[in-house]
Amino acid sequence: MSLATRWARFRKSEGGSGLALVSPTAIYAILLLAAPLATILLFSVLTDGYLVVEPVFTFGNYIETWTNRIYRSVMMRSLGVSVAVTVLTVLLAYPVAYFVSFHVQPSKKSLWLFLITIPFWTSYLIRVFLWKVILGYNGVINSGLMATGIIDEPLTAISYNVQAFVVTLAHAYAPFAILPIYVVLEKIDRSLLEAGQDLGESKFRTFLRVTLPLSVPGIAAAVLIVFIPTIGDYVTPNLIGGGKIPMIANMIEVLMLVRDNKPLGAAIAVSAMAIVTAVSLLFLFTIRKYLRGQK
C-alpha cells in the first residue's frame, strides 16, 4: 500500500478527523503548557551558573529545597494559608449555594447566580486592591472604628498579615466554590429529602444523612478549585502583605527573576506542584466513598 493511499484512508477515518479537530488545542497546550513544564522540570535538575543554567545534572536543588529551613517554613505557611482559605471559602459558600438551590424560587435562581458572579466583572487585581483599602492601616475599617471612637489607634491585626490574605482570597474565590456546590445541590432529587423525613428523620438529620453526602462531589470540586490556585497566588501577598510575608510563589519569583537562580526556583516550583498534587490526591482518596456509585 502506497503512502498516498494510506494518507487518504487516514484522512477519511474517524480517528483522523478526531485528531484534526483536537490538533489546534493540542498544539496550543503542548506549546504553552507541556513545553514550559518540561523546561521547569529540566531546570530543576541542572546546576546554576552565573547568568546561565549549566547543563550539569544534580539533585542539589531538591536537597536545598527540602532541607533549607526558610523554604520549608514558607512552603508550610503557603499550605496553611491555602488550607485556611479553602476551608473558609467552602464553609461560607455552602450555605449560599444551599440557599439559592433550596430556598430561592426557580424563576429567580438565574438572577441570583448572575449576582453571585458580579465580582468577576472586575479584575482580580482590583478586587485584591479593594481589600487593601478596606483592611489597610488607614483603611475603611480602621478609620470607621476610629471615627466612632471604638478604637484610639488603627488595628494592625487586620492588615499586612496572614489573616488578611485568607479573608481576601476567600472572597476572591467564593464564586468558584459556590457554583460547583450549587450544581450538585440542584441535581439532588427533592423526593430523597422527603423520603428522609418520611422515614422518621428531622430536617436537620436528613440534611446530614442525605443532602450532605450527596453534595460531596460538589464540595470536592470546590475544594480543589480553591486550594490549587490559592497556593500559587502571589498577587495577594504582594499587595495585602506589602511583600513582607512571602508565600511560596513570591519565593519562586524572587529566585527566578531577582536572584537568577532558575534551577533552585524550578526545584521549589516542582516540589510545590508535587505537594499540591499529593494533598489533592490524599483528599480525594479520603472522600472516595462519596464520589463513586452515584447515578
Next chain:
Amino acid sequence: MNERPTMIEFQDVHKYYGDYHALRGINATIKAGEFFSLLGPSGCGKTTLLRTIAGFEEISSGAVLIDGKHMEGVPANQRPTNMVFQSYAIFPHLTVEENVGFGLRRERLAKDVLARRVGEALEMVGLKGYGARGAHALSGGQRQRVALARALILKPKVLLLDEPLSALDKKMREQMQVELIKLQRQVGITFILVTHDQEEALVMSDRIAVMFEGEIAQLADPETLYRRPNSRKVADFIGTMNFMPASVVSESGGRIEVDTQGFGRVEIDAAQAPGATTGNGTSIGFRPETLTVLFEGQVAADRECMATIEEVVYFGDMTYYDVRLDGMQTPVRISMRNVFGRPVLDIGTRTRVAWSPGALVLFR
C-alpha cells in the same frame, strides 16, 4: 368490612395553592387494613391528598386524622405513615441494606438485630441476597421493592403509594399488582394507592375514591364503581361505557320507566340511577360486555333487538363489534369473548343483539 376501625379521616379538607383550589372539601374515611385507592386523571388532586396524609402538604382548612389523632402541626417524620415515592427515592449513595435500614438508625439496634430485620424485610419483597448491592445497580422493579421494604420495615400504620407502578413495563406492572395485594394481606397494614390507571385500581383495591378537579366524585368498592357509576364522568373514566339518549317517563315505588332511543320503553330499578340529577340531559349507560351478538339458533336470556355491524376489531381472545341498534344514530360497542368454532362476523351483517334491563344505568 364495616366493623373495621377507622384509620384515616378527612374532614372537609381544602387546599389552596395561591388562587388555585386544589382540594375542594374532601370528606372520607379509610378503614384499618383496607387497600384504598385514589383514582383520577392527572391534576385531580389525588397526589396532593396523599401528601396531606404523609405530612408533606399542609392543608388550608379542615382536618386530617390518622388513627383518631389530629395531624395538624405534626411533621412528616412523626407521623405513623410511610411512603413509596413515584420515583422510589432510593438513596443513591447507600447500598440496598443501608436504604432499607435507613429509618431504623434512630432505634440504635444492635448490629445483628438490625441485620436480621433488614434481611427479613428484603426477603419479604423478594430481594434476599441483594443487600450489599449499590442502589445504582438495581432495575426499576428492584428499586420499587427496596422502596417497599424500606417503608414496611418501620411497621407503619398506613403505607402510602404514589403511583408506584407507573414507571414499570406492562408485564412487570401486572406482576407487582398481584405481589402488592399479597403483601398487603400478609402485613395487614392500611395501603393507600394513588393511581391514574383505572384497571390497576379495580384489580387492587377494596375501595376506590374517584377524584375529579379536587373533589371525590364517587367512593365505592370496585364492583359498585364499575356497575353503578354515579355520573357519566365516572362511568367514562372507569372502563368503557356506551351512552344512549333517553328520557324518564314515570317514576314510582322504586321503579323508573325510561324511554330510550335504541331499546324503546324499559322499566328499571331506582338503584340503577345512583347519581344525583345534574341537569346535563338524561341518558342510559351500559357496558360493552352486557350486550351479546346472537348467532343463529341462540335465544336471548332477557330481551333482544336488531342491529347492523359497522366495525369489527379482533383481539384474539375478544372481538369488539361497533353496532348500530335500529332506531339509533350512533353505534355502540359490544365486546364478545371469542368461542372456538364460531366465526367473527363481517361489517354490514344484520344481527340480533341480546340485552338486559338490569345492566342499564340511568344518568340524569
